Amino acid sequence: MSTESEAFTFDVGPDAEATMLLCHGFTGDPSSLRPWGEHLRDAGFNVVCRLLPGHGRPWRELARTTWQQWYAELEEGLAEAQKFDRPVFAGGLSMGGSLTLRLAEQRGAELGGIVLVNPAIYDSKPQGFLAPVLRYVMPSVKPIGSDLAKPDVREKTSDRTPVAAYASLRRLWSVTRPDLHRVTLPVRIFTSAVDHVCNPRNSAVIRAGVRSKDVEATILPRSYHVATLDYDAETIFSGTVEFMTKQLAKTRGAHD
Helix, strand or coil: HHHHHHCEEEECCCCCCCCEECCCCCCHHHHHHHHHHHHHHHCCEEEEEEECCCCCCCCHHHHCCCCHHHHHHHHHHHHHHCCCCCCEEEEEHHHHHHHHHHHHHHHHHHCEEEEEECCCCCCCCCHHHHHHHHHCCCEEEEECCCCCCCCCCCCCCCEEEEEEHHHHHHHHHHHHHHHHHCCCCCCCEECCCCCCCCCCCCHHHHHHHHHCEEEEEEEEEECCCCHHHHCCCHHHHHHHHHHHHHHHHHHHHHHC
16 A cells, blocks of 8 residues: 555644545545645645545455444544644545535534535445345445546555445445434535536535535536546635635634
């Protein structure tokens, strides 16, 4: 596993106004978010991105993990982010968006806002409901990663997709979607117009389900699922900085 695939933390020093907690997607690893994190670092924000259990390893290791373990790792990341003693925001790609939503449902009072990129909240694959049974006869299927419009970029992913872990991901969606109404903090959503992994309607379901008064959505016209590495990446990066800066200004104004 290369160092690019490992967890990373950027500490920009005492002048940092906030910290961003990033969460990668299913079968992926932090390398898909490193350019996002580096942009935030260069904009003056601390960044924390953990490697979720079982990820960045052979698929059989991922198959032995569950969504509860992935979520627990994200909570560990939140604890790390809070040590900077600055307002904390959270952002995620795909399943990272699912886990970020769960964090907002459970720990929303500790966050200044969330940023979601092609987030998943339900199973858009018609055969997905068979995963709990198929795992015993078909332990893995072909990899799902690297859905990019850019022809010269590849996402680092597991060599196969473990069906057992996918079944656990579906359980994450089944507990997160009914609790969307518990999300009341500011939300920024970036959705690719064409996505071969996660139906763009997921974003619409999330927008309809959360109870946030401040929800802003942006369509990414030139990117596929892994938009943080694709043509519209700069839109995500600059939009995140704008979002965090705006929320921090609101907080300062409320305290004046």
